[in-house]
Amino acid sequence: xxxxxxxxxxxxxxxxxxxxxxxHWVAAISYIYLMLTGLAFWSPWLFWIAVILGGAxxxxxxxxxxxxxxxxxxxxxxxxxxxxxxxxxxDRQWWKSIGNYVQNQDDKMPPxxxxxAGQKLLxxxxxxxxxxxLLTGLVLWLPEYIPWSLRWLRYLAVFLHPVAAxxxxxxxxxxxxxxxxxxxxxxxxxIHGDVSEHFVERYHPGWYREIARGSSTPRK
Amino acid sequence: MSQExxxxxxxxxxxxxxxxxxxxxxxxxxxxxxxxxxxxxxxCEVACMEWNDLPFGETVFNNTYQTMPETRWNYWNLxxxxxxxxDDGTLMWLMRKNQCMHCAEPGCLAACPSDGAIVQYTNGIVxxxxxNCIGCGYCITGCPFDIPKMNPKTNRVFKCTLCTDRVSEGLxxxxxxxxxxxxxxxGSKDDMxxxxxxxxxxxxxxxxxxxxxxxxPPGVGGTGVIYVLHDATQPELYGGLPKDxxxxxxxxxxxxxxxWLGNVAMVGGLIGLFVHYVKFGPKEREEEPREGRxx
Numbered sequence: 001x002x003x004x005x006x007x008x009x010x011x012x013x014x015x016x017x018x019x020x021x022x023x024h025w026v027a028a029i030s031y032i033y034l035m036l037t038g039l040a041f042w043s044p045w046l047f048w049i050a051v052i053l054g055g056a057x058x059x060x061x062x063x064x065x066x067x068x069x070x071x072x073x074x075x076x077x078x079x080x081x082x083x084x085x086x087x088x089x090x091d092r093q094w095w096k097s098i099g100n101y102v103q104n105q106d107d108k109m110p111p112x113x114x115x116x117a118g119q120k121l122l123x124x125x126x127x128x129x130x131x132x133x134l135l136t137g138l139v140l141w142l143p144e145y146i147p148w149s150l151r152w153l154r155y156l157a158v159f160l161h162p163v164a165a166x167x168x169x170x171x172x173x174x175x176x177x178x179x180x181x182x183x184x185x186x187x188x189x190x191i192h193g194d195v196s197e198h199f200v201e202r203y204h205p206g207w208y209r210e211i212a213r214g215s216s217t218p219r220k
Numbered sequence: 221m222s223q224e225x226x227x228x229x230x231x232x233x234x235x236x237x238x239x240x241x242x243x244x245x246x247x248x249x250x251x252x253x254x255x256x257x258x259x260x261x262x263x264c265e266v267a268c269m270e271w272n273d274l275p276f277g278e279t280v281f282n283n284t285y286q287t288m289p290e291t292r293w294n295y296w297n298l299x300x301x302x303x304x305x306x307d308d309g310t311l312m313w314l315m316r317k318n319q320c321m322h323c324a325e326p327g328c329l330a331a332c333p334s335d336g337a338i339v340q341y342t343n344g345i346v347x348x349x350x351x352n353c354i355g356c357g358y359c360i361t362g363c364p365f366d367i368p369k370m371n372p373k374t375n376r377v378f379k380c381t382l383c384t385d386r387v388s389e390g391l392x393x394x395x396x397x398x399x400x401x402x403x404x405x406x407g408s409k410d411d412m413x414x415x416x417x418x419x420x421x422x423x424x425x426x427x428x429x430x431x432x433x434x435x436x437p438p439g440v441g442g443t444g445v446i447y448v449l450h451d452a453t454q455p456e457l458y459g460g461l462p463k464d465x466x467x468x469x470x471x472x473x474x475x476x477x478x479x480w481l482g483n484v485a486m487v488g489g490l491i492g493l494f495v496h497y498v499k500f501g502p503k504e505r506e507e508e509p510r511e512g513r514x515x
Contacts, residue, residue, distance in 0.1 A: 041333040041356065043479065044235040050354075056334055060354040061375075104500045143357035144370040154361040155470035158331070162474060166482045170489060177493045182502050202504075 012194040013211065020080055024190055027073035030066050035172065037063045038165050064141045067133070074130045081123060084114055090206065091117035104182075111205035126171050132164035226388050230340035232332030240342050247408035248324075248344035249387060251396065252416050253317050254448040255458060256423060256432070257403035260285060260299050260315040264395035264404065268297035268319075271383060271394035291318060293369035296380040297395055300459025312450070316458040317395070317404070320367045320380035322346045322444030327467035330475055331362025344409070344444045347384050350376045364440065364465035382444065412446060419448050439466035 008014045016024070037059040040050035050056040093110040094101075094117040100108040101118070109116075115123070139146060139157035146154050179186040183203065189195045200208045227240030269276070274294045279287040285301045302314040326346045329338040337352040338359060348359075348368070355375030359368040368377045383393035392406040405412060416434040423432035433452025436442050447458070455461035 043483070044233045044333075044335060047233060047235065047333070047335050056354040057375075060356050102496075102500075104503045106503060140356070140358075143360045144372070148366050151361070151366075151468075155468045158358065158361050159470040159474045159478070162478060162482065166478075166485065169486060173486075173489050173493060177497070181493075181497055184502055184504055 008194045012196055013200050014193055015189045015195045015200075016193050018193070021190055021193060023073050023076045023080065027070060027077060030070040030073065031168070031172070033066050034063060034070055035165075035169060037066075038162075042162060042165075064137060067137050071130060071134050074127060077123075078127060081115075082127075085120045085123045087117070087120060088113070091120060094118075106202060111209070112203065113206040113210070114204055116204070122171055122175060126168060129164040129167040129171070132160055133168070136161040136164065226341045226343070226345075226384065228339045229342045230326070230329055231336050232329045232338040233335045235335070243342055247410060248342075249382070249444065250344070250407065250409040250412040251322075251382065251393065251445045252405040252407075252412040252448070253445065254403040254405075254416075254419055255314065255316050256419075256427075256429075256448055256450055257401045258299070258315050258317065259401055259403075260301060260313075261400060262287075262299055263398040263400060264317055265295075265297050265299065267394040267398035268380075269295070271386070272296070272381070291367065291369060291379075293371045293378045296320070296378070302457055302459060304457050314450075314458050316447065316461065318459055319395075319445065320346065320382070321365050321440070322382055324441030324443070325467065327362035327364055327440065327471065328359035328368055329362075330467055331358040331471050332356075333358060341384070343387070345382045345384050345387065346444070347381050348377060348379060350378070353377055362467060362471050364462055364467065409442075409444070416446055416448050420452070423448070423450065435461065437462075437465050439464050 033053075036049050037053060039046045040048070040053075040056065040059060041063075047056065050059040053059050090110050090112065094112060097109055098118075100106075136157035139153050140161055143154055179190070185195050185199045189199075197208075200211070227243055228238060229240045229243070231238050268274070274296070277288070277292060277295050280289065281287075284303075288295065288298065291298045297317065297319045300316050300318050304312045304314050306312060322345055324344065326338070326340060328348075329340060329346060332338045333356060334352055334354045337349055337354065338346065339349060340346045353376045355370070355377070357368075357370055357377065359377055360366075360370065368379050370377050383391070383395075386393060396404045396406045405415060407415075413434070413436065416436075420432045420434050423429040429450045431451040431453045433449060435447035435449055435452060435455055447455075447461070449455060449458060451457065455463055
């Protein structure tokens with residue numbers, strides 16, 4: 001007996017199942033906490049954020065633990081999505097006409113699959129930055145246990161942690177902009193799971209064709 | 221402590237002006253340690269523990285005079301011993317009283333993200349304010365002398381205060397009081413520098429130490445603790461005193477160009493996205509139809 005996927009209203013297509021959505025929101029909420037407390041430690045002008053979030057010592061104490069939650073969620077996301085994030089020929093074509101995408105001329109874009117090339121880059125960029133943040137974060141977590149002879153590890157960590165964090169902030173800004181402001185229906189899909197057929201046809205025509213051919217279930 | 225005397229000229233993680241910035245006392249204070257007259261009696265260590273009410277810690281015996289390998293969060297003043305064999309086969313027993321150097325440009329303060337956790341008074345003393353410390357340990361990374369140490373129980377960092385409480389009342393630091401050979405001196409930076417140079421010259425001219433000199437490293441803007449060394453060309457011999465200490469350049473890159481670039485990128489990114497929205501708007505204007513979804 002196969003497990004019945006989430007019931008979707010007629011005319012709509014399931015884009016994210018329950019575990020994808022929950023994992024995404026665990027990552028999202030932990031990320032926002034990490035970004036805010038991180039920004040507080042980044043600049044004295046933003047130190048007040050840590051004060052609002054319960055005080056700077058509390059923020060320093062929780063930041064690494066929440067970081068572990070974030071890394072856990074990212075690991076799950078890697079397992080769920082990495083196989084779908086491989087670059088294809090269409091993706092290379094997609095990058096060549098990125099100008100059209102920026103100008104909202106989606107009809108001129110090569111047919112993107114379930115994820116377009118930009119979404120794939122965002123995924124890998126988040127993943128790689130997350131990996132660097134984890135490794136450097138472990139060093140920053142317990143600096144007093146790094147012996148003096150290995151102090152270059154601390155120097156490296158103290159520099160690369162904010163570099164990777166800035167990378168995620170760039171990703172985060174674009175991600176929020178695309179999902180909340182630019183592509184109406186995207187945020188909704190991460191909450192309820194489903195999108196309209198029109199949404200799929202417009203933004204992911206390759207995936208739409210696969211579904212129509214029956215070669216891909218909306219959610220494998 | 222008397223805040224009237226101890227005006228602050230540098231604050232860690234602080235947005236805006238610093239109350240004592242640009243004010244100047246008549247002089248900055250300085251501790252002079254003449255390693256050539258130190259006998260390694262450890263009276264300074266005991267005086268430090270007595271005055272600062274630090275507990276006796278466990279010692280490590282390794283067949284030398286060295287009681288522990290390095291300073292601890294509650295042991296701020298430690299003499300480092302080194303049996304050094306010279307080229308001519310003669311032995312020198314080098315000893316250096318190690319503690320916070322009170323840099324003019326402190327790496328700990330530069331790296332600290334917490335407002336007011338590390339301050340530098342106008343008299344030059346660098347002091348940790350544990351009440352404002354968040355326990356991140358960045359000061360450990362910023363310090364080129366391996367001085368700040370963390371209390372693992374409370375996650376707060378401690379180090380030598382140069383007896384700020386005593387100095388603010390016009391007294392010498394406790395270690396100075398205890399030294400039986402007079403190898404420790406305390407006074408203005410100018411006076412101590414003068415005394416140190418005079419002693420170094422004496423060593424060069426009359427005591428067959430042609431490389432004798434004063435350790436006051438310019439890489440950190442000079443220090444509030446200076447040494448007279450028999451051989452100033454090899455400070456490493458004295459318990460690993462760094463030859464050219466400076467704030468790690470990764471820390472400088474992080475607090476300098478990266479911070480600047482990052483801020484421009486973040487603000488620029490926000491503005492860019494806003495402009496894009498105003499110019500191009502959402503990909504589709506209308507909220508997509510919700511036919512089929514039951515309320």
